[in-house]
Amino acid sequence: MAVESISADWEFDRFDDGSQKIHTEVQLKNYTKFLEEYSSQLKAIEEALDDSIGDVWDFTLDPIALQLIPYEQSSLLELIKTENKVLNKVITVYAALCSEVKKLKYEAETKFYNGLLYYGEGVSDTSVVEGECQVQMGRFISFLQELSCFVSRCFEVVVNIVHQLAALYNSNKAATKIIESSGVHFQTVYEHLGELLVVLITLDEIMENHATLRDHWKMYKRLLKSVHHNPSKFAILEEKLKPFEKLLLKLEGQLLDSMIFQACVDQRFDNPGEGVSVSKNSAFAEEFAHNIRTIFANVESKLGEPSEIDQRDKYAGVCGLFVLHFHIFRTVDKKLYKSLLDVCKKVPAVTLTANIIWFPDTFLINKVPAAAKLMDKKSLQAIRSSRDAFLQQKAQTLTKDVQSYYVFVTSWMMKMEAILSKEQRPDKLAEDLSNRCNVFVQGILYAYSISTIIKTTMNLYMSMQKPMTKTSVKALCRLVELLKVKFVILQFSGSGLERLIIQVANYRLLYPSENEPCGPLEVASRLVVLHGVSNISLGMKDLAHLFSLKPIRFFNRFIDIKAYVTHYLDKTFYNLTTVALHDWATYSEMRNLATQRYGLVMTEAHLPSQTLEQGLDVLEIMRNIHVFVSRYLYNLNNQIFIERTSNNKHLNTINIRHIANSIRTHGTGIMNTTVNFTYQFLQKKFYIFSQFMYDEHIKSRLIKDIRFFRETKDQSDQKYPFERAEKFNRGIRKLGITPDGQSYLDQFRQLISQIGNAMGYVRMIRSGGLHCCSSAIRFVPDLEDIVNFEELVKEESLSDETQKAASVLDSVLSDLTTNSAEGTEYFKMLVGVFAPEFRSLKNMHLRNFYMIVPPLTVNFVEHSIGCKEKLNKKNKNGAAFTDDGFAMGVAYILKLLDQYQEFDSLHWFQAVREKYMKEMSAVVKEQNVQATSQDEKLMQTMNLTQKRLDVYLQEFELLYFSLSSARIFFRADKTAAEETQEKKDRGGSSVSDSKAQSHFTPWAYHLPPPLLFE
Incomplete structure (x- = not known):
């Protein structure tokens, strides 16, 4: 049936009975109540949290406690970082041993003490079932085995500590010293050794006072005898029984007889196989006794005082150390022994652990009976009565x-x-x-x-x-x-x-972004490292907690404070190290400080650091070559430079190792730059040289001497007369002298010495470069057959970065092999660049140089003897024992002028030898004639004359040897014409010469050609 819809005419108005309003109010009340309850709960939670901050673990209510014990996360190798590697190793060894002692002590206190003390607890004597004691002991055997291993480990640690200390304080003068230890006392190591000995003493006392353990052990041994008589009844093989019996005997002898400490001190500490001498090491014995006395003095002053904390435990350790010292060295310090016993009047007993009490007087009397016999019986009795x-x-x-x-x-x-x-x-x-x-x-x-x-x-x-x-x-x-x-x-x-x-x-670090941490950290590192100032005395903030923060995301970026600071410090330390390489150790220490204090992972600079044997830097010498050649003297044979004079107590020296270290710092490119600087220096000096030779007074005298020698050489047996050279040396003083008493010839000699020093420095640069290159390339197996790494990498189709790295490696190896094979012939190049100008027609005045060499040698010998005589005087100003720069300079200039044959034609050194030998023979004849007259003054005068002649002859011979050696460097066996012919025969310069010329460019600094003498 269809329902008809109601028409609009029949619709009623909405009826409002107030039910909706009532419902809304009810819901509002419920919501208000919910919010109140929720706010009260939040407030309760807040109050509970506030209370929890103030109230920690309540041991009567809470079964679980939280112990905030800090543990060291860094290893010893990270903590021990000094500049001295030997000191690092020594401290690391002792620190590792101390850590091992702490671990052993902790293991004993937490595991073995309680295990032994609580054995047999919880079982009534009346209710013990027959056989229960044997079962309990059988279960306890494994614990005793662990204790046996623990004791053996303690023995090994004691021996190791003694050996390590004996190796450091060694009285054997023939033995190599590890490090200088005089005045250094590792008292902490001895204290830890004493703690380990106290652990062994405690184990002995626990065993001695544990009657239940000993009784159960006896019962267990009786049970084992029964099993031994009838093994089949207990289903045990006899083969297994014998090793077990041996184990029990070992455990009984090692542990249960209360001889653990005695067995430890009775060990054999001398080990000739390892080269460690202990008992006969007087230095170690004295150091051992000194530390015992020091520790005891610190302990005794606080025993019984209100500030006492752990002094009684340390006193037990001192007693253990004293007994160990006695058993090793068999000597007793009676005064210290009496002092140790006197403490017993103040401290009658020491509680080692739980209810285990230890009597120091009984211990010392039993363990050191030799000293106890020397004590008065009344004193010992007084100590015992002090307990009552x-x-x-x-x-x-x-x-x-x-x-x-x-x-x-x-x-x-x-x-x-x-x-x-x-x-x-x-x-x-x-x-x-x-x-x-x-x-x-x-x-x-x-x-x-x-x-x-x-x-x-x-x-x-x-x-x-x-x-x-x-x-x-x-x-x-x-x-x-x-x-x-x-x-x-x-x-x-x-x-x-x-x-x-x-x-x-x-405090005040709520907004860390306001203060950038990089600057303060850098300042703190500098002050701590350079001045030893702590952060507390600086009043600086502790910024370590900032570096524990994880990276913070800020929109599309991450802010990593730790990485930012690390990069800043890395960059700063790297730049500062490059500026001053000699301060590399300081910045390395700052890196270590940043790692230890703030946990920053710093990057090594990998810069070539200067060594303690650096000496003067090649760069400094190069920039001040004119100062260097005037202040240093060259020694040809040892190839070293020695400072002429200094205000300090010691003179500086420079040898090949110094130059090699400096080249390693700056790179092999510094060698060619140095030679170029030397070339510029020689330019200036040769200009002065030319002016002197061009002087009319000098030139006229030399021409006169040349003419005289040519006219009289047949009468003088082709030898230049010594008197002529001596006359030249004396006559030149008439031209004038300087305020310090030097003639023009003296100054000319100094000029030649400076030129020779410059050539000696070039020679040392070459030798240092060879030394540096050979050290760098010693890891290359075959210098003749070096593979091409770039080709190999390309064949494997590796990345472009790898190919670039291989190319760089090939270039480095090529450079090293080229420099280490023969080195660059710098002498040959310096001769080649100046020789054409020296031998040109416009510098004809220089060809008289060979004739001035004899007067120069006379002048040099007089100067050298005067310098050597000053070595024995109190005022050593001007003293010297070598100056081979003069010989190098003469040889170099003769080579430039191609006048070796002209100088050899003078037969100068033969004439000198004949002259002095003739005078010495005349003096000997005169001595023989005057021997009968017995005129002492005359004889003394003749002896002095003979000695003076011998000194002069010896000095001339030394100069001759030095000059002959120096001539070898410049190929004195060939003239310029012969060398030119040799080049033509070879068809021009060799490959090595072309390479050398490509490395050395005398006009690299835009200098004009060496037209020095216009």
């Missing part, structure tokens, strides 16, 4: 001590509560932190004092088996109560101090 006196005194004063500590602890609790609730002052955060730390430390000292009283008193009563009074028990209980209260307070205050430290560290 201590207990009696404690029984009387314990109540008063409790009252005093009750006042102290209550006062401390009030201070702690007040200082924690005190409002922090932003301007005095450091002062507040210092006050809180002082209160905190005072609480720790109180806790240690109370703990020491409780442990010492209770353990002494138990050890001496004396009854405790009811009053003493109550007093000890009150002390335990105070100790636990302090424990709770300290637990509570820990987070407060931690929060305060964090707040100080982060």
Whole structure:
């Protein structure tokens, strides 16, 4: 049936009964209630979080605690970085041994002490089932095996520490010293050695006082005997039983006999196989004893004082070290021994761990019986009786001590509560932190004092088996109560101090972007490295936490603070190192500082660093070649330069190694540049040389001497007369002298010496270059057959970068092989560039040079003898023992003028030898004639004359040898014509010559051709 739709005429108005409004109000109330509950929950959570910051672990309610113990993440090799590699190794060895001792001590305290002490606990003696003891011991054997391995490891570490110390402090003069150790005392190593010995002493005391363990061991051995008689009954093979019995015997002898410490000190420390001498090493014995005395002095002053913390443990270590010293060296310091025993009057016993008490006097008397015999029996008895006196005194004063500590602890609790609730002052955060730390430390000292009283008193009563009074028990209980209260307070205050430290560290660093960290870090690195200033004294912020931030994304960019700072410091240190290579060690230390303090991974500069043997730099000599040749003297045979005079106590020297190191720093290109600078210097000096030779007074004298020699050479047996040269040397002084008493010939001799020094420097540059190249190329297996790496890389179709690297490698190898094969013939080039001008017709005045050489040699010999005589005088100004630059200069100039044959025609040195031999024979004849007259003064005069003639002859011969050696460098065996003919026969310059000329360009600095003498 269809329903008819209602027409609009019959529609009614909407009826509003208010139900919708009521429904809306109900929902609004519910929503308001929900928001209130939600806000209250948020507030509760916020309050709970605030409370959790102040309230740390409550050991009465929470079963789980969180210990925030810091662990060192860096290795020893990362922490130990100094400039001295030997010192690095020494410190690394000792640090590794100390770390090993710490690990062994931690393992003993956390594993073996508790395992031994709690053995047999929890089982009543009356309810023990038969055989349960043997089963318990059987399960305990594996633990004893681990303990045996641990003890063996301790023995090895003790021996290793002793050997390492003995190797450093070695009295054997024949042995090589590792490093200079005089005045250096590694006291920390001895303290760690003492800690390891205390571990062994503690194990002995635990074994000796553990009656249950010994009883169970005896039962287990009896069981093993029964098994041995009838193995089949227990289903055990006899072959397995014997090794097990040996193991038990080993464990008993090593551990259960309480001889662990004794076995350690009785070890054989001398090991001739390793070359380590211990027992006969007097230096090590003295160092060992010195450290024992030092440690004991530090410990004794604090024993029994309010500031005592761990001095009793260190005292036990000192006793162990003393016994070890006695067993190694068999010597006893009676005074120290008596001092160690006297401490027992103040400290009657030491609690090693838990209820294990140790008596130092008993230990020292048993372990060092030789010294105990020397002690007075009354003194020993007084030490033993001091324990009874201590207990009696404690029984009387314990109540008063409790009252005093009750006042102290209550006062401390009030201070702690007040200082924690005190409002922090932003301007005095450091002062507040210092006050809180002082209160905190005072609480720790109180806790240690109370703990020491409780442990010492209770353990002494138990050890001496004396009854405790009811009053003493109550007093000890009150002390335990105070100790636990302090424990709770300290637990509570820990987070407060931690929060305060964090707040100080982060103060004013809420917006790190306002202060760029790069500048402060660089300044801090400089001040710390150069001046040893700490960040605290600088008042600088601790920026380390900024570098632990992960990269921050900022729109489409990442901000990495650590990478940015690392790049900045790398760039700065690299640029500064390139400017001053001699400061490379300083910037390397700054890199290490950035790594250690801030965890920045720095990049090595890989720049050629200068060494301690660098000497003067080639670059500095090149720039000041004129100063160098005048202030340094050349030695031809040893190829070194020695400073002429200095205001310092020592004279500087320059040898081939110095030059090689400098070339390694700057590269082989510096060699050609240096020779070019030398060429410019020679230009200027040859100009002065030409002016002197052109002087009318000099030229006329030389022409006169040449004419005289040509006319009289037949009468003088082709030898230039010595008297003529001596007359020239003396006569030239008439032309005038300088204010310091030098003639023109003296100055000319100095000019030639400077020219020779320049040539000697060129020779040293060549030798240094060969030395540097040979050192760099020593890893190339075959210099004759070097493969082409670029071709090999192209055949393998490797990347373009690899091909470029191979091309660079080929060029480097080619350069090194070229330079290391023969080197560049710089002498030949310097002769070739100046010789044409010297031999030209317009410089005819230079051809008289060979005739001035004899007077020059006379002048040089007189000067050289005067310099050598000054070596024995107090005022050594002007003293010298070598000046081969003169010989080099004469040989070089003779080669430039092609006058070797002309000079040899003078037979000058033969004439000199004949002259002095003739005079010496005349003196000898005169001595024979005057021997009968017995005129002492005349004989002394003749002896002095003979000595003077011998000195002059020897000096002339030395000059002749030096000149002959120098002539070899310039091929004195061939004249200019012969060399020209040789070139024609070869068809021009050789390949090597062309290479040399391509490397050396005397006009590279836009100098004119050497037309020096116009």
